[in-house]
Amino acid sequence: MKIGFIGGGAMTEAIVCGISSQPWIKPQDIYVSDHKEDRCNYLKEKYSINAIVGAQSFIKTADVVILAIKPQTAFKAVDEIKDSVDAGAIIISIIAGLALADLEKSFPDNPVIRVMPNTPMAVSAGMSAIATGSKTKKADANIAERIFSSAGQAVIVEEKLMDAVSGLSGSGPAFIFILIDAMSDAGVRAGLKRDTAVKLAAQTVFGSAKMVLETGMHPAQLRDQVTSPGGTTIEGVHIMEQRGVRGAMIDAITAAVEKSKAMGKK
Ligand SMILES: NC(=O)C1=CN([C@@H]2O[C@H](COP(=O)(O)OP(=O)(O)OC[C@H]3O[C@@H](n4cnc5c(N)ncnc54)[C@H](OP(=O)(O)O)[C@@H]3O)[C@@H](O)[C@H]2O)C=CC1
């Protein structure tokens, strides 16, 4: 399978990093087109893939084309390639807010799929949601699932839920990185060295997430297990509730969801 990315930015790099060592694809079958030559050189050297300015050299023969440009530049990029893609090529868009119906107008003969991945794909711990278009066959959806689940997990959702996914798991890593940074600051404040504090904070987030995933228990039950009567944890939980950390997270994700909806209306 030959995969061609249009746009070689942060999310493309995370996907390339996650998939380029997989047995089902050879790095030499991964192609990236980006505007900037230095970016292409960086991707080429780091991942032993093909990266070039301009997609002409691979666009006609790519089996899967992944659109990974910003929403603002999407249609210009689509116009550059839409007449060159092979009729059988699967078009996958990871562009936040861009509707399948709009993409299908540009690629009337191709199966078109929307995916919302996240950057932890770079460390094989990504979370992606996939929504299929009107011409997508089961085999096409299977290919999208194989690509995105090979570096994490993937679920199929209805397209109307893509804004929710975008705000929660697409943007989510940024919210968690802020929490890890804040936890680390607290550790430094209490006397830990910065690198030790970052490690304690990150491993604590990692372990807590693993417990939710592996035990299937409700997060509130797991929280109760940590919270000894009259102990240290309940003091912190009290402050978190008083300062509205839970409400702030709900508001942050809701704002990201609303922005994704608004981008789709433009
Ligand atoms: N970052 C993330 O965590 C996630 C991002 N996404 C989606 O992925 C898409 C890309 O995001 P991200 O990687 O963060 O963005 P970036 O800005 O990091 O990457 C986009 C890259 O594409 C280049 N580019 C723009 N137009 C073209 C073109 N016509 N041909 C080739 N290259 C082009 C840009 O170059 P230049 O800067 O010179 O214009 C830039 O290097 C967005 O639509 C976003 O919604 C989805 C999920 C998560």
Ligand SMILES: O=C(O)[C@@H]1CCC=N1
């Ligand atoms: O911030 C953004 O718009 C993109 C989409 C989800 C994560 N990053």
